[in-house]
Amino acid sequence: MKIILLGAPGAGKGTVAKRLTAIDGSVQISTGDILRGAVQAGTELGKEAQGYMERGDLVPDALIMGIMESRLQEEDCKKGFLLDGFPRTIPQAKALKELLEKLKIHLDMVVELDVPRDVIFDRLCTRRTCENPDCQAIYNIKGMPPKKEGICDKCGSRIVQRADETEEAIGHRLDTYNEKTAPLVGFYQNEGMLKTVTGTSSDAVVEAIKSELGM
Ligand code: ADP
DSSP: OEEEEEOOTTSSHHHHHHHHHHHHOOEEEEHHHHHHHHHHHTOHHHHHHHHHHHHTOOOOHHHHHHHHHHHTTSGGGGGOEEEESOOOSHHHHHHHHHHHHHHTOOOOEEEEEEOOHHHHHHHHHTEEEESOTTTOOEEETTTBOOSSTTBOTTTOOBEEOOTTOSHHHHHHHHHHIIIIITHHHHHHHHTTOEEEEEOSOHHHHHHHHHHHTTO
């Protein structure tokens, strides 16, 4: 499958993407994971992105398009991909459209995960992430805690609260989403590609996407 997952931070894009990749071997491409990996590795990209990310601001479009142009041409994308956290602005969506045309890649659909803001806010405040850049597994201290407190079930590294998951930064990320990313719903509606899934259970979302794709 070749799809875009659209939705506010905390809507469940990452969780849904991981479940879907297990079905058909498509890869999850999360620009947030790529950027956090770059920050931890201290690369040039990471140094440029870090300040924006910690404030909960978007990283400039040009930087993101550079990452995606090479990522989409990697071998593992041939089986399919789920874009998680990209595109995030109208200019990114337009640039992606051109890029896909150039690479002759056909998108199946854009899935919007529609989750109420209070549910999202609560989820983000209690979210914890594995600090190992190659793992970045996600937990929730209320709903999905690790077996051993503070330790990742998958790789044994520490799990931490992200620098952009303070209440202040979360509020700012949600405002940024409403201002910059929510307009993509209209953009993809016009393209005839949008499917909206309402609900808070990732099981239900996964089932809805599978049936939409005839899987
Ligand atoms: P979430 O969806 O939970 O906000 P992500 O992991 O997708 O978190 O992104 C974390 C941060 O990385 C964002 O707040 C932003 O600074 C940056 N980022 C990720 N993807 C993009 C993108 N497509 N365009 C601009 N900035 C991005």
